[in-house]
Amino acid sequence: MKLFRLFVVACILTFCAGRAAAQEQETPAPKTYKIYAVCDAHLDTQWNWDLTHTIREYIPRILFQNLWMLERYPDYKFNFEGGIIYRWMKEYYPLHYARLQKYIDEGRWHISGASWNANDPNMPSAESFIRNILQGQELYKREFGVRSTDIFLPDCFGFGYTLPSLAAHCGLIGFSTQKLSWRKHDFFPDAPYHKKNPFSWGVWYGIDGQSLMAAFDTGGYTAELPADAGYNKDFIRRASNGFDNTAMRYYSGGHLHGTTNCGDKGNSGTVTTARRMAAAMADPDAPVQLISATSDQLFLDYMDRRDELPTYDGELLMDVHAGGCYTSQGAMKYYNRRNEELLGAAERAAVAADWLGAKPYDRAKLNEVWQRVLWHQFHDDLTGTSIADAYRYSWNDELISLQQATEVMTAAVGALSHSLDTRVKGTPVVVYNPVTYDLRDLVEAEVPLDARAKGVAVYAPSGRRVAAQILSREGDRARILFAADVKAAGYAVYDVRPASGVAKSSALKASERTLENRIYRVELDANGDIRSIRDKRAGRELVAEGKAFRMAVFEGNPSNRYPAWEIMKETMDKPGRPIDGDVRISIAEQGPVRATLKVERSYGPSKFVQYVSLTDGGDDDRIDVRNTVDWSSRNVLLKAEFPCAVANAKAAYDLGLGFIERGNNTETAYEVPAQKWVDLTDADGSYGVTILNDCKYGWDKPADNTLRLTLLHTPSTEKRYAHQRTLDHGVHHYTYSIVGHTGARTEDALVAGEALNMPLVAFVAPKHAGHLGRTFSMLAASTPQIGVRALKAAEDGDGYIVRCYETTGNPVEGARITFPAAIVSAEECNGIEERIGDAAFEGRSLVVSAGKFAPKTYRVRLAEPAVRSTLAIDNAPVKLDYDITAYTTDEFFTYYTIDKALGSFAAELIPATVECDGVTFAMGEANTDDAVLCNGQTVALPADRTYTKLYVLASAVEEPRTAEFRVGDRTYEAEVPLWKGFYGQWGWYGNSEGFMQRAKIGYLGTHRHQTDLGNVPYGFSYMYLLTFDIPEGATTVTLPKDKKVLVYAMTASNNPIDDVKLASRTFVRPDER
DSSP states (O other): OHHHHHHHHHHHHHHHHHHHHHHHHHSOOTTOEEEEEEEBOOBOSSSSSOHHHIIIIIHHHHHHHHHHHHHHOTTOOEEEEOHHHHHHHHHHOHHHHHTHHHHHHTTSEEEESSSSSOBOSSSSOHHHHHHHHHHHHHHHHHHHSOOOOEEEOTTOSOBOTTHHHHHHHTTOOEEEOSGGGGOSSOSSTTSSSOSSSSOSEEEEEOTTSOEEEEEOOOOOTTOBOOTTTTTOHHHHHHHHTSGGGEEEEEEBSOSGGGOOOSTTBOOOOOHHHHHHHHHHHHOTTOSEEEEEEOTTHHHHHTGGGGGGSOEEESOBOOSSSSGGGGTSSHHHHHHHHHHHHHHHHHHHHHHHHHHHTSSOOOHHHHHHHHHHHHHTTBTTTTTSOSOHHHHHHHHHHHHHHHHHHHHHHHHHHHHHHTTSOOOOSSEEEEEEEOSSSOEEEEEEEEEEOOTTOSEEEEEOTTSOEEOEEEEEEETTEEEEEEEEEEOTTEEEEEEEEEESSOOOOSSOEEOSSEEEOSSEEEEEOTTSOEEEEEETTTTEEOBOTTOOBEEEEEEOOBOSSSTTTOOOHHHHHSOOEEOOEEEEEEEEEEOSSEEEEEEEEEETTEEEEEEEEEESSSSTTEEEEEEEEEEOOOSEEEEEEEEBSOOOSOEEEEOSSSEEEEOSOOSSOSSEEOSSEEEEEOTTSSEEEEEEESSOOEEEEEETTEEEEEEEEEOBOSSSOGGGGGTTOEEEEEEEEEEEEESSOOHHHHHHHHHHHSOOEEEEOOOOOOTTTTEEESOEESOTTEEEEEEEEOTTSSSEEEEEEEOSSSOEEEEEEEOSSOEEEEEEEOTTSOEEEEOOEETTEEEEEEOTTOEEEEEEEEOOOSSOOOOOOOEEEOOOOOOBOOEEOTTTTTTOOSSTTOEEEEGGGOOSEEEETTEEEEOOOTTSOOBEEOSSOEEEOOOSSOOOEEEEEEEESSSOEEEEEEETTEEEEEEEOBSBSOSEEOOOTTTOOOEEOOSEEEEEESOEEETTTEEETTOOEEEEEEEEEOOTTOOEEEOOSOTTEEEEEEEEEOOOGGGSEEOSOOSOOTTOO
8 A cells, every 4th residue: 555655646746747847848938038018099080980079088088097007007108199189189188288298208108100190001192191200290399309210000901012111211210000910811821920911020121122120910909918918828929920039019908897998999008907017027937028118119129130130022901901991982082182282282382482582481371281181191081981970070171171272372373473474465374383394284264254255365475376265154254274384383474365266276176976186086985985095196006906995883892891991802803884874975175275075874873974085285195084973873883994905914003102013903902002093004015004093092903904993982781881881972073094105104104193183273363564574483303203292391491391202213313403593502301301411402403313212302492582572461450349259268168158059269279360371360369358249330441551452350150141341332242151160061962961161261270169068179160261352542341230240350451462363273162063
């Protein structure tokens, strides 16, 4: 028995020793692995909720919870991105916001992401990407004295080839996301572990060869820090598959106790996660070294070992949860592209006016517009994946921005025009070329024209008559179209006169189904589709035999899990069917500068109107197809198909910064993004076809000879996101264009794309002398290989910023950008305008050398112009007898109100002086009488000198009003919109009516007060700018006898800028069809 017992004991000891040895063998040595644990609170500014919910609930959650944690847990670090969110924190929660600085200084509240918002990386232009970083960094430096170093995009829907290049150009070092793990297919099937990511973390190279450190295997951003963090098998697995046994891991509060209040709604760590972190960090035996990390710490710690890291060179798109985003919410795409283009145009005009001394650069207004546009490029906003209530705020912001960008451009051109010689025989029309290439193109203008005139004659600055035609007329006004030739970022004065006859074009012809100019002959089939395009120069056909360039619908478009986010490949693999209902073809225009066939047709409840045009005297090798679509179809996808008579296994796709070649559709890449053009050049290089567009982003290539542009996406869905079953129901406007070219693609495609997206703009001006003569250009590039994409005033006010990109993929040496004056000094900068080093220049020319597709940013300081503008604006405040309190502080918003809803303006947002395009207003004092309740009062005008214009800040309460102002002996009728609500909306059938105010906003407040709500989040308040001519001898103004009209300020002025009137349409209003 004793022996048996000894045997049993021996066995037990042996077993235990073996188990202990096994355990010792299984448990790695202490600190074998490293996990950089990044606590974050990803916040969707809008998605399944609107912005007001974000401001009222999610932003305070982030602030309150994290400040509480930071005060109690010294090892707790929190990471948060989004300049616009920080601005809202300051606006709505100023006391808590003020407490952030302490923890930022300690390095425990970390400013992540570097950006204004966590924006989509694929659809915004390259310039928007840079501005997103610039606006974010400017706020972080100004508010907190810090500069972020990383791009932090946990939840964006794929990442383009330009991201590393643009981020590196902005001085950033790292990038992280978890989204690639959502991919459906294995993109790297031969990899032992990372089959959807190129690596756990390493170096990602962009299109120009610049790179970022990047972490991809980061786990979900809603994940809770596990209880066994120091021993966690998932952490060990992730780290062991990362360089140096190291990985980054996102974490947050997790779904503790069944709650879902985390992740996209903002969050924090918790007491539980903080204790787990502290325990893991204090455990000397734990195999995982847990680092409570900032989002950039991994990159900073391994900067010296960067060359040892694994690398990847290429784009990182998604095969799920992405393809539909390039098309969904088509109105947002249109507004976004128009705003990007108009902001660039406004900046270039503002620089020219500023340099001439005609009008100071309006940095505050331009930045305000940029910031408003940028935050809607967020990855659930521009992407088309939010609810209708969210888009009401998006559309309103986009439409306000379109109007204000147009106003900045108009004011700058108006000021500059004062220095042009406009003394012509007829009506002076100043044509502005916002593009940084010389353009020969057509321009539309609404001009005064004698109703008795049968035609119109237009003369160039040289005195040469140019081709022109009347498009429409009403009384003594006409909308005309004429050929113009204007230098890059330039201005030219044209002379418009009545003519006794209508000019004819020998080259431009239109018949029932054919169009012809000097370059092409275009034939339509009986359905209105383009069955033939013959390039007469090259003797080449563009359309594949037996096919047609056409719009096609793909019926059966299900996407039950993520409908707006994706298009299923099986939908696109079906044959498209033609749109062939109720076809009518007619001649809409017949020269002499444009000939157009109008094609009307239907598909079910949806109606289509296409205008197919050729020109003579403009960009004549471009065939434009302008579309107006009244869309009400369900469960379908709409594409434009281009089966070409050329073929190539690859096509070139414009990325804004360079282009990428992609092959035909595959299981992992069948709907892909591009910017303004895609080109298909024959494999033998003999001929090619370029397709341009003005607001679309989604493409596919089903065969060697076929390109398809996605136009509208209305998916079906059985249970989720029911509102998306009517996605994009409403009226849409878009243009795509076709360009044929002999030989390999050249920079001409890029120039054509720029011209389509930002056409020439016309302004009717008064006659006067001007020292500039009849033409002026602000810059000229020696080669289109250098594409200038930005000309703006520096953020710090020191000089002008010029940004250009190499466009061909071939290095360039010694290219020149020439200005109208000598360069005093120049330096090379990064994208956020920080000095890198000296720049080469000679006389008036900046000397540019750049690698393939490389962005280059410079700061230039120009000599003064030989003759400065003599334009001067004298403003004089008009004294008002205030009798109502309209502006309240937080302390008094329950005391004073202006309407039945008990609302008032937020005084904390109203400056002492409001400036609007050169006109200044002295504002009243808060919490006392500071506005006039109109009741027919008579107000004296300033008598110190003669003024020509009266400017009034006014708005209506309760309802919009039509009001009569009497200035001297002249009566003016003015539409006065409501002081609050939306300025405009796109019409999404069943959700919103399309409209837009026509009044100009003089002041905009980003919140207002209401007795029962306090600060109404993102509840805009408006003062509208009314403008009246002051008749000679007038001494008084009589206000309307209407107590629903409030006047806040008046200014008398001699402002000549307003004498220059915009004559071209810069965007399509939502109430136009």
